[in-house]
Every structure is written in structure tokens, then in C-alpha cells.
Amino acid sequence: MKTLKRQAGRIRIFKTLFVLAGIFLVGSLGYKYLYPVIFEAYTGVVNAPLTYESSQKLTTTEFEALARELTHDARYKEAVAVSADEENEFARKLKIQMLMNTPSFRAKTDYRHIDYFRHAGIKQYEGPKTCLQCHETMVVHDYEGNHKTVNTMDDILDTVHFKFQSSGRVFSTYGYDGRRVNADSAMPIPIGKINRACGVPGSFSWTGWAKLVEAKPHGEDGEVEIRSEGCGQCHIGGNYHPATEKMMPIGGIPEETKQGIDCLICHSDTYDMNQRYVIEDDYGMRWNQDRSMRAAMTVSWARSKNCLNCHQHNMGGDAYEHNVAAANLGYKNKRLLHHGAKRANPFAPEDDVHAAAGIICTDCHVPEGHKIPRGIKGTDLVSNDLPFKEVACENCHTEAPHTKSKDRVILNGHIARLACETCHILELTEYNVVLRDWVHPTWNEEEGIYTPTDVYRNGEVGKGFIYLWFNGNGTFLANALGNNPLKTDTYNPLMDQMANLDHPEVVAAVREAAIKLKETYPEIDVDDYVEKATRPLTQLSAKTLAQRRRTIEQNLTPVMNKGESKIYPFKLFNAIMYEDMGNQGPFGAMILPFDYPSYYETGDPKLSVMQAISDPIVKRMYELPFKEYMMDEFMAYFGVDEWNTTYPVENGELAANVEANWMRQMGTLMVNHGIQKDGRKCEECHQENGIINFVMLGYPEERVADLQNLPELKYLNMPVAEKEAMIKEKLSKKE
Template sequence: MKKRTAAAAMFTVAILATAAYAAHPGADYIKENGYKGPETCEECHPGKAKAFLDTVHWKHASKVTNVDGLDPKKEYGMQNRIYVMCNGNDIVNNLKEIPKNPETGKTKFSGCNTCHPGDHLNDVGSKGAEAEKAIDCLVCHSTAYDFRKRKPMKDDKGRVVMGQDRSKEAALAIGKPTAKNCMVCHEAAGGGVIVKRGFSFTKETDAHAAKGMVCVDCHKAKDHKIPTGTDPNNWANDGVRLSCADVSCHGASPHKDADLNRHTAKVACQTCHIPRTGGAFAKDFTVWAQNPDKFYEPTTLKLEANESSPVYAWYNGTVANTPHFIGPKGSKKDGKSKIYPFKIFQGKAFYNKKTGELLSMDFAPPMANGNTRAGVESAARTLGMKNPEQVAKEAVPGWQTIYFASSHLVTKTRALSCANCHAPNGVLNFKELGYSDKEVVKLTSPELFFNKVAAKMKEDW
């Protein structure tokens, strides 16, 4: 009976969704005139295309004020930064056709900016009327978007372009972005599915998804500016921050239990409600492995979502940034920090022998033939470095550790309990978190929670 009820509810939702799209005020106009890209959208939404060009999704960069060593007057992000999850950026790994594989004679298209919502002719950070016309509105807003059409190819002039689905069918299925619209890019970032963030957003893996929520229910955009958290690795932002404690979400006192609410002063919601993580935990860009198709990829060690445990640290929203470490700053004593969970990733790449700085890599050469130093040389040349051949020849392999915020895979039923943390073998290492020996003894004693848990057990009986 419950299955029938659930099926009926899903059918009703589907009917309502279909009705909502059919009721879109611009449907009749699109049926009559077809869909011509942003200029069609601008008939009802004037100025939105130009405004979109000033968002992180288009620029892949912004001014960053919470990360060590950055110039507050400049913009940083995937447009120009280098770190070992990707070991490249939109400049050195722009969308391109890679050299032919010497064994097969075949080539393919590759580039970090394949998720950029343009046509590649008008690329990351571009401005002007042509850039506005190039925006792929439907990749985010259509539930009938044919993602097979969104692939790189060469046009009749031999230029590499990114295809788009601008069909009438896709345009008539517009609405707010679904989880699929978002996850097509965000789940597959970093070189494969759940590699970078280590999470999948499904009803089986996330409590919000199980309730039927989609990404933009929390990440509510205004003028296409998307609110985000303060992930130590996610530098570029639209200047709008997101928190579980927002009054529109759970507020500062989310529990009925006062003892649990007291925890929120020092413990982030994610710490208890995201006890697991996943994704890539190590990657080697210095040695690439050959795949069955004879192309090469960096060797990556990966776990599935919910397959590994996070690392816990104090975090006050500011970020340590060195060639070998990117991670949270904070302490028990600063009055601003909370304990957060993080996914740890370590990447091996090449460093400049003279300066110690992390070097970028153009993926085209090693993807074709496995020559990673040729990739370093090409990137150095693209970035205008002196003596790129010597830089690559003398480059020194080394590791960088990155802390990724663990902000998804939310659970209520499997959240950490008192005994998970307040025990000698608990998930929190209170000593490493800065607590004194005396405090550790107190924090790891059942005395803290024994009577309360015992009473709850009697209720359950």
C-alpha cells in the first residue's frame, strides 16, 4: 500500500512538473519562433545575459579575501590558479584537440573548461555582445537538455567549439535547475565521477535529496550569483555565503535537545551529520598510466561516496595556502572557529627547483604519449615563464595536501552520537584538537552522557 502511495505521489509530482513547464509564459513564443539562445530568453528576462557574465560560473574567478598569500585586488579561481587536484587551469588546459596518439593515430578533445557554459569561442571571462549570445542557458535550466549535444568539436572553420542543445524541445522544458543539471558538471569535476568532492546527491546518499530537495533549494541564486560555503579549496565565489545556521534553513538552534544545541557553538553541523566521505584521496601527475584506448591519464586512487572517514579540524573561515598545503586555519582559542569535517586529498606534481612553487601542466602532451615533463614545459611556455625547457627538465616531484570541505552526504539517521565522539576511541582526537589532558579525560568519560542515553534507551524499550 505504501509503495502504491509513493508511486502515486511521484506520478502527481511529474504531472505538476509537466504542467509547470507548459505554463511557462514564454512557451507560446518559443513554439512559434523557436529557440535562438539567450536572445530568446531576453525577450522576458532583459539584462540577465550581461549580468551572468559577471558571475563565477562564467568567469571562473573572483576576488578572494580569506586565503593567505593572495592579492586582494586580483581575481583567482579555476581561470588561473594551480593546485594538485587538477594541476592545471583554464589557461594552460583550455579546451583543445590533443596531439595524435603515436600508437593509434587517434586524437580527442580535452580541457578543464569543458563545463564552462559558453561555446568556447567566447570563453572563460569573456565580455561583450558575442559573449552574451554564447551563453548556454538551457544546460542549467532545461530538464530535456540533450547532453550528448554538449561536446567539443571543430566547426567549418576548423575552430574548436563546444556544442549546445538549442532545440525547441529543450527550450520548452525550462524551469529551475534540477540536481542533474548541476551534478553533470559538479559531480564529474576533477577528472571523473565523484573524484573531486567525493559525494553523490541521491536519495540514498543525502537526507536533503531524500526529501525531494534539489541543489538550488539551498544554493538559492540571485541574479545568477550562487551562495556557497567556505570550502578551503573553493576560492572563487559570488560574494554570497551559505550556512546551515541560516534562519531560512536550520537556524542556530536546530535541535529540540538543549545539550545538542550547545554543541553548535563549537561544533559545525556537518561534523555530526556528515560522518563519511569519499572520492579521490591521492593522484600522481608525474607518472601517467596508459588506458585501454592507448591514451594516458594520471594515476588516481579513489573511494566511493560514504566509503571513507573525514578528518576533523578547527576552522574559522580563513585558509592556509602554501605550495605543499591548502587547508583550514583556526584554533580552539580564537573564538571564531568550529570543528569541521574535511576530505583529505594528496596530489603529486612537479615543483620549480629554483622557487619551490608548484608548476602547472598542460595535459595535451602526456595525454597523447605519457610525457609529463613535456606537459610542464608547454604550460611554462603558455604562462610566459623564462626558459620553459629548463624549468621542465629541472622540475622536482613533490606532494601537496588539500583539505576539501565535507558539506554533502548529509544524514540524520546515521549522524554521530554521544558515544561516537565522547569516548577514548572516538572519532574526535581531542588532544590533537588542542584540549588539555585534563579536558580530554572529562570529554571522553561516559559521565557526560550516561544517564541521558540510559533514559532514552528505556523510552525505546
């Protein structure tokens, strides 16, 4: 009896185990094979094996010929540089020849991977697959002095450069509800360049990833030129969409997508930016890469020129004359240049003292593996791989950085209140775009497309950038937060500096631009246009304005008073775009993206918006799962109670509550490059009409008087003859 019972028990246990194993098997198979299919169907994104034409197999002869050429070129370039100070031409020639044959010189300049490839028999570069043969793992050193070995692919997949967002507590940004983004929340949401609202590019990474545009530079009936456009040009992944999978709590990056990563754009000394253009295949559009053996054989550490392949785009701008990448627009489907620059603070030897001194990006942005720090301060919603790692002037310069000037002591005194950039960035480039009108496009004759109208561009102080208190934090729409350390209650940039462009020259220039726009768009009321563009708060009702003041006082003032504020320079930016007014608050409404091809080709912004929001992922955004997953939280940071899922299209047209509006305040972006050796002079700020408005910065009246009137300046600016006279007078008085 007992044995029977025992046997039955055993059978039951086996049965349970069997069922559990079955569920596990089905679950994991489903997760592996079914989930990706469902995911792709739901979001509308596509993944497929990625191939590149430039990935060609070389014969041994071709390999050796290329090796000789590359080695010679690199050696020659270095020898010329070393011999540059030899004035006698013949002597210089001989010196170069000798260096070219000097063993230690050769060892220093040769590309090491040529030899590695020769021994490993590598004759074709096939992307990550080739690199990972040797670099499957790597050692990562952190700033605390620890090191660990990690899987290289996992390391790179987890960087901002690949995923463009983070769900972590990495932001120095506060929502208008007073909460630090993702830090004080029970439900962190994925945010970053991938999905944050921004009027500069006017687009959204899914709807503007890789597009081909038909340009007509030769007139309406002339030949059509196909141009490339889209956010993906600066993405290290080569696929058909941004890293959408990384937005979800489950699911991974498909293997074929991993193989699309472009290692060489950062790691090759000879990466050819002419290979960077949009290609179209059976699955859709994506960005081409340079996968040639030439690029692979010149692999090296990432240098400034690698970073600047993409980053000069938002530093100096595409039109900046020393932007090297912008000079190589593609062998076909040439990339479209964006003429207005986002930050306009270039990092190039011509315009930055550090670049001129040979300092490279990673000297200050010291990487940990593939993670690259961007510093702990920031106003924008760009994700941050190393949120606690400082990138700061003080890391190299001490708190007494002025060493030569006779005013060094007092200059050092300013460090407690002023950021280095405040005096050492004298101007931004002329391409600096301050006001951009997406709603009234202008025909660009040269490119043969309609482009948004830059109503105001200027790189000068007080016009293109201003000075604000900054404690390292920003709002959800990139407004610098901080307060006068005297903690006066008069500093309110969200009602003043960021909401008023009151420089008379700026207002006059905007008026002129509006009058010009009226020629194409007769419905424009010039006065009204200037008013709204330069004083965006006039767009708000009295009730919303009151709500705005209350929100600032209750939610933002405590954040503004945090930490230690210093005065920093901030680039100003505002744009008029279409907004979904069903989702609006006192600081703005949900911006609707534009579809690039239809915008550029037709100049019909409404049609372009319609096209962009018909993208499946935008539609999903207006559905319940996304609302619950992230949009409610997103809107809470935006200062709006909840996400209204009413899709803004009615009867095949944009809904009535889609309105064109300027953002309610200007965005303020940090500028940290374009550093000049010689900073500003005392009197540029310390006078009645100086470049720093001490009253607006919340100084009490008495202090303003002190700051505007330094008796010492009289002497410093006195001509020599006058000084002589002064001393003589003193002497005579003494006698």
C-alpha cells in the same frame, strides 16, 4: 583692435576643442577596434562567431508535433508520480488518464514557453539572442529586501559562472603573508578557478580548456577513439578560451563571445548532456552545446538537475553511480570521466537527506539574479559572487535543531562547538582521492589512455577526511584555519594534521601502491616514496622548516584565532606534480600544468608539461607586464617574496630547477553535502580511540580526559538486562 583679439581667441578655443574631439575619437575607435586585436595577439586567445549544429529551424508542423510530445511527456510523468500510491493497476491507469485531461493539472505541468514561442513565432533557438528578445532586463532581489532592474546579459557576464574569477574583496582566504586575499591589498588581483593552483585537475584553464584526446581502448593497434576533455565542459561560455578579457582592467567581452553563452544548460528541463563534447573548427577547439528547440521549449527555473549537470563532478564525482550527466557522455567525442572525486560528498536522493526530501540547490543557495551564493566560509580560492550572503544549516534549522531524540538537549549543546556536517556526514564516496601522483602515470586499459595514479582513495573518516577547527577562513593553498576556543597554543594543523598521514592503514595502502608503481617505474625507492607522500614536510630543508614555523606563528596564528571556530570535517588532498623551484617558499612552489592530450596519449608527464607551458599565456606569465600586474602579488600570498620570471625551459627541455614534489601539506576542502539524517553516536568520539583526536585539536590534558570518558555513556550503551539488574541492585541496597 579689440574685436580682432576676441576673434583670434575664439579661433584658438575652437582649435583646441577640435583637437580634443579628434583625440577622443581616435582613442575610442582604437579602444574598440585596435585594443581587442592587440589583446588577442598578446595573450594568444581567439574569438570568433560561434555556431552550433543543434540550432535548427523547425517548420510549423514540426514545432507543433514537438510541442505535443513534450507536453504529453511532462504531463504523463507528473500523472504517474501523483498516482504512484494507487495499488490497483487498472485504477491507476484510469487515474492517470483522468489527470491527463484535467485542466488545472494541465495548467500546472505544461511548459509555458511553448505558448510564448508559438505567439512570438520563434522556431529556432539561437542562444542568448533568442532569450534576450523578451528577457533584456530582469529584476534582481537582494537579501536585504531591495530590488533593482538590471541588464540580463551584463548580470550574467559578471557572475563567477561566466568569469571564473574575481578581483574583488570576495575571498575568505588568507595569504601565507597574513593578508586577506584582495582585501588588505592596495592592488587586488584577479583570482579564482581560472588561475588558482590546484593539483586535482592538474591543469590550468587556458592550457586545458577544450581538448580532443586520441584514446586506444582496443590496444596499441586497435581503433582510435576520440575523447573530449577540458575545464570548458563546465563553463557557460562557449568560446575557445576562458573569460580571459575579464582578467584585465580594461576591455570587454566581444559580442560574438556573449552569444556563445549556454543559457539552457541551467534553464532547460530537457538539456541533452550528450551535446556537450569538444568540436573543432577553423579557429580552434571549443565545447558544443544543446541549442535544440526541444531544450528551448522546456525552459524553466534552474533545478537541481541543471546544477548537477556540472556540479556532481566535484561533489559525488564523475564515477559516482547516481551522476546523471556522467551517463550521457556525448553523441561523439565522448567526454573522459575523471575517476577520482574531488570532494566525494554527493547531492543525490540516495545519499543526501535534503535531496531525498525534494529540497533543490537554490533553496539554500538562494540566487540574486544570476549570482549564486556559496556561503561566507571557505578554504579554497574559488571566487564568490555574494561573499556576505550566508548559506548555512542555521538558515533553516535553528540553533536547537535536534527535536526528537532523548539526547536532544545535549546534542543541541554541541552546536556551539561542532558544525552540523561533523556528525551528519558519515563518509565520503569511495572515489574520494586523497593522494594523486601526476608524475608516474598508469595505463588505463578500459579508457585506453594514461591517467594520473591515485595512490590513495578512501572515503572513510580518519583516512579520507579528518576533523579540524575552522573559523571560516583558509590559506592560499586551501588549509582550513581556526583554533581551539580555549586558545591553547598546541593546535598547529599546518605542522601536524595536514602534514602527516599517520593512520597505519593509510601508510600500508600507500606502500602497496608504491610497490605496484615500482613495477612500471623501477627507479622508485619505495621507502622514500611512502615517506614523502605521507609526510610531505620531510621534503623541506631544516632552514625552510624553521622559516615555515615562523611564518605560521607570525602570520597565520592571528588569523587562526579570529572569530569563532567550530570543528568541521575536511576532505584531505595532496598531489605530486612538477614545480618551478625558482618560485618556491615554505608552503610550496609554483605548480606547472599538464597538457591533457600529450599526457593521456604518451604517458610522458615531462613532455606534457613542456607542451602546456609553451602556451602563449603561460609565457606571458613569465614576462614583466604580468609580473607587475599580478604575479608578484600572487606570490606574496603564496609566501614567496616575488615572482621570478625565469621561464623554466632550457635548451628545449624542462629546466633543472623543475622538480617533482608533493605539495608541502595537504589541502583541506570543505564538505557540506551527502548529509545523513542520523548523525554519529556519542561514543564514536567520546572514547580513548575515538574518531576525533582531542589532543591534536589542542585540548588540555584534563579536558581530554573528560571528553574521552563520559560516565553517562556507560548507561546509554548498557544492554537492557544489565540496566534491569542495576536497578534491582539499587533497590536491594535501599532496603
